[in-house]
Amino acid sequence: MTEHNGDLKPSKPPIWNDPKYRALFFQVLLMAGLGYFFYSIVQTTLGNMEKQHISTGFGFLSEKAGFDILQTLIPYSSDSSYGHTFYVGILNTLLVSILGIFLASILGFIIGVARLSNNWLLSKIATVYIETFRNIPLLIQIFFWYIVVLRAMPSARDSLSLFDSFFLNVRGLYLPAPITESSFIYTTITVVIALIAIFIFKRWAQKRQEATGEQLPVFLISLAVLTLPALLVFFATGSPLVWEIPELKGFNFQGGITIIPELFALLIALTIYTAAFIAEIVRSGIKAVNHGQTEAALSVGLTPTQNLRLVVIPQALRVIIPPMTSQYLNLLKNSSLATAIGYPDLVSVFMGTTLNQTGQAIEIVAMTMAVYLVLSLLISLFMNWYNAKMALIER
Amino acid sequence: MYVTDKILPELPAPSNSKGVVHWLKSNLFSSPVNIVFTFLGLLLLYKTLPPIIQWAFIDATWVADTREECLGEGKGACWAYIGNRFGQVMYGFYPPAEYWRPNIAGILLIALTIPLFIEKMPRKVWLGAFILLVFPFIAYYLIHGGFLGLSEVGTDKWGGLMLTLIISLVGIAAALPLGIILALGRRSEMPIIKSVCVIFIEFWRGVPLISVLFMASVMLPLFLPEGSSFDKLARAMIGIILFQAAYVAEVVRGGLQAIPKGQYEAAVAMGLSYWKSMTLIILPQALKLVIPGLVNTFIALFKDTTLVLIIGLFDLLAIIENVLGSDSSWLGFFTEGLVFAAFVFWIFCFAMSRYSMALERKLDTGHRN
Numbered sequence: 051m052t053e054h055n056g057d058l059k060p061s062k063p064p065i066w067n068d069p070k071y072r073a074l075f076f077q078v079l080l081m082a083g084l085g086y087f088f089y090s091i092v093q094t095t096l097g098n099m100e101k102q103h104i105s106t107g108f109g110f111l112s113e114k115a116g117f118d119i120l121q122t123l124i125p126y127s128s129d130s131s132y133g134h135t136f137y138v139g140i141l142n143t144l145l146v147s148i149l150g151i152f153l154a155s156i157l158g159f160i161i162g163v164a165r166l167s168n169n170w171l172l173s174k175i176a177t178v179y180i181e182t183f184r185n186i187p188l189l190i191q192i193f194f195w196y197i198v199v200l201r202a203m204p205s206a207r208d209s210l211s212l213f214d215s216f217f218l219n220v221r222g223l224y225l226p227a228p229i230t231e232s233s234f235i236y237t238t239i240t241v242v243i244a245l246i247a248i249f250i251f252k253r254w255a256q257k258r259q260e261a262t263g264e265q266l267p268v269f270l271i272s273l274a275v276l277t278l279p280a281l282l283v284f285f286a287t288g289s290p291l292v293w294e295i296p297e298l299k300g301f302n303f304q305g306g307i308t309i310i311p312e313l314f315a316l317l318i319a320l321t322i323y324t325a326a327f328i329a330e331i332v333r334s335g336i337k338a339v340n341h342g343q344t345e346a347a348l349s350v351g352l353t354p355t356q357n358l359r360l361v362v363i364p365q366a367l368r369v370i371i372p373p374m375t376s377q378y379l380n381l382l383k384n385s386s387l388a389t390a391i392g393y394p395d396l397v398s399v400f401m402g403t404t405l406n407q408t409g410q411a412i413e414i415v416a417m418t419m420a421v422y423l424v425l426s427l428l429i430s431l432f433m434n435w436y437n438a439k440m441a442l443i444e445r
Numbered sequence: 446m447y448v449t450d451k452i453l454p455e456l457p458a459p460s461n462s463k464g465v466v467h468w469l470k471s472n473l474f475s476s477p478v479n480i481v482f483t484f485l486g487l488l489l490l491y492k493t494l495p496p497i498i499q500w501a502f503i504d505a506t507w508v509a510d511t512r513e514e515c516l517g518e519g520k521g522a523c524w525a526y527i528g529n530r531f532g533q534v535m536y537g538f539y540p541p542a543e544y545w546r547p548n549i550a551g552i553l554l555i556a557l558t559i560p561l562f563i564e565k566m567p568r569k570v571w572l573g574a575f576i577l578l579v580f581p582f583i584a585y586y587l588i589h590g591g592f593l594g595l596s597e598v599g600t601d602k603w604g605g606l607m608l609t610l611i612i613s614l615v616g617i618a619a620a621l622p623l624g625i626i627l628a629l630g631r632r633s634e635m636p637i638i639k640s641v642c643v644i645f646i647e648f649w650r651g652v653p654l655i656s657v658l659f660m661a662s663v664m665l666p667l668f669l670p671e672g673s674s675f676d677k678l679a680r681a682m683i684g685i686i687l688f689q690a691a692y693v694a695e696v697v698r699g700g701l702q703a704i705p706k707g708q709y710e711a712a713v714a715m716g717l718s719y720w721k722s723m724t725l726i727i728l729p730q731a732l733k734l735v736i737p738g739l740v741n742t743f744i745a746l747f748k749d750t751t752l753v754l755i756i757g758l759f760d761l762l763a764i765i766e767n768v769l770g771s772d773s774s775w776l777g778f779f780t781e782g783l784v785f786a787a788f789v790f791w792i793f794c795f796a797m798s799r800y801s802m803a804l805e806r807k808l809d810t811g812h813r814n
Contacts, residue, residue: 077637084641095667169479170472171486185794186787187748190762194787198780383653389755401659411663419652419660426651 110408119394121310139396147382150320158328165333184326196315196391215295223309224296231290240283248272312393324381335370367440375433379426512775526778527785537604537759547607550584600678604759613747619686624693649691657684662756696738700731740801744794762786
């Protein structure tokens, strides 16, 4: 018996038919091909740049930029360096993206729920909203808000105003700015302590409910803990907060917070466009929760609000989060359309103006793309973490 | 015992469960909150619809030869402006005497595509291959010309809706095969091939299209040996195709993952080689599954083509924004142009999204997992 074993082994395939060697061969081929491709590109590029007298390296970042930027979140003047321009651009991109993500999520959620409403008119209006705005290119919408709507606003003298403290005119939107005195710090400290207390209280209430089944009015108690001491301290220290209301001086408004029309238009367009997509995601997420879940929740005696808060939304979130992540990423990337109307975002000030002035295409394109890649990565990591936190814990 | 031998006639439904009043009651006024929402909705419609209809239809000027006829008290939209510049809106700077060339290419494409939508049409695959592989050359000959008796019309003269359609159609047609290869590579078991594909896909998906277009227009010329130069349109196309291929690859990967493992195993058990099992067994099933997803990526690409105006190509939006906007004989009708462009894009995208939804319903055979 044993002597046959040797003969029963399959004969070894020839080396060119062995999957292991074939895989190795193809991968080596790919690497060689890619290596040659990149090598030749680098060689030609270096040659081309030498002929066109384009300097290389990142030395330009410390050179003087020499142009002004419409909106800067950190101190910046035309004497600042190109490196500074880069940071200003990143911050402006982040500003519009974060505001956009925040507003689009709220609006999208409202529209998505409205579309599921049993009110016929409301759900039809939501449907029309979604079908209109997601099928029109974002760039057209940005132009529409910037050129058609905001340019048609009145001049500073005849601004549209709300409560005589919010003003909208052709130069932008003017909001009151909070100005705090030094004793405001006590109120801040109180709020922080209250937040910590609420966090501990919530954990304790949860444990208590699990042990005894008794429920506490957690929300009301939290609200009281958050607001009452803070208000008390606020008035005890003599109301150390005033609102600086924008005032018309000469030809323009002074004081308060100014939102330049470029930011305003970009923000409206991004919000409205992305909200249409988010609404569809929210709708499909809520619909994905089996109706039996609602029926079961109601039959064990939960109120409709509790059903929504404890049963439907936690399950819907699991369906909603992954596509929502890609919408947030889209919004971040779409914020680069700022270039078209001159909002000073990263692409506009760095890939646009700086590139035109220095001509160092490769460094600038690489830096800009790297920023977007890193930001995309950060958003996905955060959303993955949130998704894992919300995921069903299976036994 | 009393037994009736007649079936009683059906009674009409009680008046409180049918008719207009019932519909209103249950759909608009079912609860106090709903009543409030209904009135808010009506208020919104009342505030927005009448002025829009007034401006766009009732007060609009449809036919006019000069700008002055559109101006004046109580005049609404000036659609005559679009009508007067229709050639530019459609074809850009294409010489009007040659408009028949893109027209023939377009009609040919439509005529070739219609049979693809007819079920039970034989040899669809061959027709599809013809459209993807042979038709582009015919269209290029017709639209660009320059040989065999047709005069040359350079790509710098292309524009308008024609350019928008060319960019998006070429973009998707070229991105499709590249995307399929990338998707297969991403699911390969060879580590280097897999990681090269993953890096490629994630890179393009992580950066905005504008930066890709900038890269194509300023960096690409540096990469090429001196003397060999692409024109602006070709450079933009290369950027768009690479960008789009990454998105197509992710959609196709979804389809590949949805094919049950038994199909792969059966193909191997039959003794099929990798390429045979992919082209004969896996891809036909996977691609059919992802058609709705592909249509959705195409819609996104179609909307994204508007970005080419930033690098100076004259697509539909750019013609309206830059060319017509600075045309002194028709100054001041930017809104009309923008609304018209929005309408054109909306029609295309809405129709395609409806088509993709209908397909999804048709392909949904009910047995998932």
